[in-house]
Amino acid sequence: MVNKTGSKTLFLICAAFISVILGIGIGSVFIPPKDILAVLASSLTGAGDSAVDPIVKSLVTDIRLPRVLLAFLTGAALSVGGTVMQSVLKNPLASPFSLGVSAGAGLGAAIVIVSGATVGLLGTFLLPAVSFSFGLITVILVIGAVSKIDRRMSNVTIVLTGMVVSLFFSAIMDLLATVSPTYAQRINLWQMGSFSAKEWSSVWILLPILLICIFVFMRYAKEMDIMTFGEEQAQAMGVNLKRSKWILICFVAVLTGTAVAFAGIIGFVDLIAPHIVRRFFGSSHRKVLPASALFGGTFMVLCDLAARTLTSPKEIPIGAITALIGAPFFIYIFFAKRKR
Secondary structure: OHHHHHHHHHHHHHHHHHHHHHHHHOOOOOOOHHHHHHHHHHHHHOOOHHHOOHHHHHHHHHHHHHHHHHHHHHHHHHHHHHHHHHHHOOOOOOOHHHHOHHHHHHHHHHHHHHHOOOOOOOHHHHHHHHHHHHHHHHHHHHHHHHHHHOOOOOHHHHHHHHHHHHHHHHHHHHHHHHHOHHHHHHHHHHHHOOOOOOOHHHHHHHHHHHHHHHHHHHHOHHHHHHHOOOHHHHHHOOOOHHHHHHHHHHHHHHHHHHHHHHHOOOOOHHHHHHHHHHHHHOOOHHHHHHHHHHHHHHHHHHHHHHHHHOOOOOOOOHHHHHHHHHHHHHHHHHHHHHHO
């Protein structure tokens, strides 16, 4: 069993590496894999720097590599968040967006866009900072309201409250786009997600947050394994449901809010990855969590590659690509669940 799990993990690692190389190499200017590896080796060790074309090196290190890495980290973050939420809420169709993270982050971004406040102490980070803050505050409000309404914090109450808040905030966003037609297109594009013109600073912020959150989730892997059997069984086995849900949901909100703040709203990745990974790795979260991160990152890099090459030189919003794949998958999961 260990050997099988190890071989599957090795396959995911190799697939992730290949997807990154493809993401860097394919574009308006094709860069062969050997040149990419030479640039990466030169950047890491400084050896052979004179043999690398400065234009190719700049294209790889300044433009394509940060974009591809941010896409990978975003996919990993959303997939891990989806894995945790499906376990916490015991719902195969649950995702971090069920808590209102995306709606809150979208409302924050829309307010910044409409107000035109693009400069200040935070500079280019103003929009991501406000977006992240709104997403996190939304989740805190949702969970706080649920704890007052339902002391047991049942899964149904959490999902319904999150849906109501999401619909309310989405209505406000639509209102802002309607009364400010000048900014409507920018708001709509942000809501569909994009990795265009991303810099290294975004990568260095998301990377440590992803690693910290995965570490916390791994510490709660046993509790999540038990939660999948239901709330009553978890309580009978000594799991402090309210405390565990608070901690896990708050860290999911931080992780998802950060990813959404930099990339915009990208749906269905957090639904697809956990289901596919569980089919091959089983239900143990110690295996599923890292595997979901690898699969989700690989999937997002390939979707981003399709988004910027299918209609080149125009770029398709990556949310449209993930929706084209994810919507049929969502329908399949829904009807498969009903059939069972």
